[in-house]
Amino acid sequence: MAWNILPQWMLPGKAVETPIESKPTDSGLYINTKPQDSSAAAEDQKESESTPKAEPVMTAKDVPTFSLSEGDDLEPTFDPPSPPVTSFLALNSAQRASSMAPPPRPAELPAKKSAAGLMAPPTRVPGVQRAPPPSSASSLRLPGTGPLPNRGPPIGSQQRISSSLSPNGTAVSVPNPRGKVLLSPGHSPMDWAALTRSGNLAGVPMFQRVTPSELKRMTGRKGKPAWSSWQGKVYNITPYLPFHPGGEAELMKAAGRDGAKLFMDVHPWVNWENMLGSCMVGVLVPEDYGVKGLEEMD
Numbered sequence: 001m002a003w004n005i006l007p008q009w010m011l012p013g014k015a016v017e018t019p020i021e022s023k024p025t026d027s028g029l030y031i032n033t034k035p036q037d038s039s040a041a042a043e044d045q046k047e048s049e050s051t052p053k054a055e056p057v058m059t060a061k062d063v064p065t066f067s068l069s070e071g072d073d074l075e076p077t078f079d080p081p082s083p084p085v086t087s088f089l090a091l092n093s094a095q096r097a098s099s100m101a102p103p104p105r106p107a108e109l110p111a112k113k114s115a116a117g118l119m120a121p122p123t124r125v126p127g128v129q130r131a132p133p134p135s136s137a138s139s140l141r142l143p144g145t146g147p148l149p150n151r152g153p154p155i156g157s158q159q160r161i162s163s164s165l166s167p168n169g170t171a172v173s174v175p176n177p178r179g180k181v182l183l184s185p186g187h188s189p190m191d192w193a194a195l196t197r198s199g200n201l202a203g204v205p206m207f208q209r210v211t212p213s214e215l216k217r218m219t220g221r222k223g224k225p226a227w228s229s230w231q232g233k234v235y236n237i238t239p240y241l242p243f244h245p246g247g248e249a250e251l252m253k254a255a256g257r258d259g260a261k262l263f264m265d266v267h268p269w270v271n272w273e274n275m276l277g278s279c280m281v282g283v284l285v286p287e288d289y290g291v292k293g294l295e296e297m298d
């Protein structure tokens, strides 16, 4: 009997009481997952004759293993319950419940078939116009009718007619009901943008306080510049006159006065401040601005 040759500290129930330093490591819990081969067993046998060999205090039956082999009568406590292996979503899973219903089986489809063996098209509701059936590439195709997304105004619309530019960036003559004019060469919107970057076009050395009467005098006639106000700021519109796509005459209507109403009536999408930033003369002040200041000083 193996127990007879075992020292006290190796007997069942005694192992814990024995000081640890007397026997390290292999004092108990063996986890045998693989049977040893015969040569190794013989070696063990030889060794056990000379040296007392520790026997497991727990049998393999009591030790939980991580083995997944079938037919094992162990109850692996650390093994998570393995779900049944399915190729797709489990039958009663939430994913399956929330996803699309599976396609009907061929047997469940309507049994209507043409003579050629093909399925008949679904019956049409009379009077209802339907789009052509989608093909696999339909999502890649551009819509045949209606405006394209993010492609500017629809073809043939007033906006598109009035915004034609030749490939080299100069304005071209296009008859249109909105009154766009043919700009002379070198006066395209691109040319204007380049000119505004070149420097100050206000015609004054520094910002001015402009009274309404002063603004009224700046009509662009009799050698005077054309000024117009926009949201309390005064701009010299003279340099822009030959660049204005609506023509000089139209722009001149705003000279010597507040141009906001005229401007917004025609093209509220145009950014006045961006386009005429370098033409800013100063700010509009009340008529008695200077007089009041002098009176207060007296």
Ligand code: HEM
Residues within 6 Å of the ligand: 162, 163, 178, 179, 180, 181, 228, 237, 244, 245, 246, 247, 250, 251, 252, 253, 254, 259, 262, 263, 266, 267, 270, 271, 272, 275, 276
């Ligand atoms: C003073 C600042 C103004 C600026 C910066 C300005 C700018 C512009 C721009 C960029 C366009 C081309 C718009 C487009 O292609 O969509 C345009 C067109 C036109 N503008 Fe002006 N404009 C000004 C004042 C005025 C005023 C005061 C009038 C009328 C009294 C006017 C009448 C027109 C007309 C009739 C067109 C052509 C039609 C159109 O494109 O809508 N503009 N203007």
